Amino acid sequence: MATLALSMLLSSLGTSIANIALPALTDAFSAPFHHVQWVVIAYLAALTASVVFVGRFGDIYGLRRMYLAGLGLFSIASMCCGLAPSLWTLIGARALQGVGAAFLMTLTIALVRETASEERMGRAMGLLGTVSALGTALGPSLGGLLVSVTGWRGIFLVQVPLAVLTLILAFASLPHEAGRTEERHPASLRTVRVTTLLPNLLVNLLVAAIMMTTLVVGPFYLGFGLGLRETLVGLVMSVGPMISIFSGVPSGRAVDAWGAQRVLGVGLTMLAAGAFLLSILPESFGAVGYVLAIIVLTPGYQLFQAANNTAVMADIPKDRRGLISALLSLSRNTGLILGASAMGAVFAFGVGTGDFKQASPMAVAGGMRLTFHLAGGLMLIALGVAFWPSKRDA
Incomplete structure (x- = not known):
């Protein structure tokens, strides 16, 4: 579990640590925001395009073998990113890193399902959420420090x-039979009733889009809208993920105690409230208002x-878990990509320029307000989608 938790940390760190460097990359390569x-986006797009193939490979060739291959690929790609001589080379290396992250993110969840008992699975998933939040927290704070000290390559x-380190621990700790199935032809999409999972998958997409929106829009609002320095932006951006670190395992315990559907409703309600607060509080109370809204959003x-x-x-x-x-x-x-691209475009539209x-601080605040008004509306839609099946079945 410790090894698998480290791999989840890696994949979340790979997502969040680059966001804080976007303003620095704009200066380093003299490139506009949309470049x-x-x-x-390249990291998220490659990750998204790879996950289904990765899951199939894990079911066919073994979860452990494919997991180790993904760790190796992620290590090489991270080195290539740090040594990239141009923006487009960096983007290509980030795409390769995203493919490696697809192995880590997808197969980690499947391998955890192999080790957790039914009555403790909520806690296991909560642990993954905690470690994922730790990676998200380390990304802005560590990234802000490294950008100011070593530049973006660090x-x-x-x-x-x-x-x-994770690769070495995985070789030593993961059992060779992990994730193996005796069937030669694991289940395909045709044999899996995906329609029963569609509401959960759609809501998962919407929630991920909103969380990525905070990671992409947040640094620009805090930096250009409020005039905070990079290190302080990193600290403010890490507040929410730090809260998530301490709320992940209790959230899993709540699922085991109260049931998944009830906890799902509470979480989505808090997400909707937090998104609307992000559209209101920062404009009136600055960084303090931003933090107050995040305190509601992240536990949700x-x-x-x-x-x-x-x-x-x-x-x-077992043969379908991958x-x-x-x-x-x-x-x-897919939601992360929408948050980085579509919601980023909404923010730029609200500001009035890329x-x-x-842009003036007032224009940046207007973009923030528009973006999170839309985000709150999407969370209300997510609530409707999440509970429509139960109403229909009733």
């Missing part, structure tokens, strides 16, 4: 030793994540 944005090179995300992952994976047969875990990752990563340095 630099692809440093985030945010990628720091991932190399952690990936190598941890409650949702533990409940939704448990609901999706609870009754999946594939279903892949679909769960696919929906999440060159945020030339």
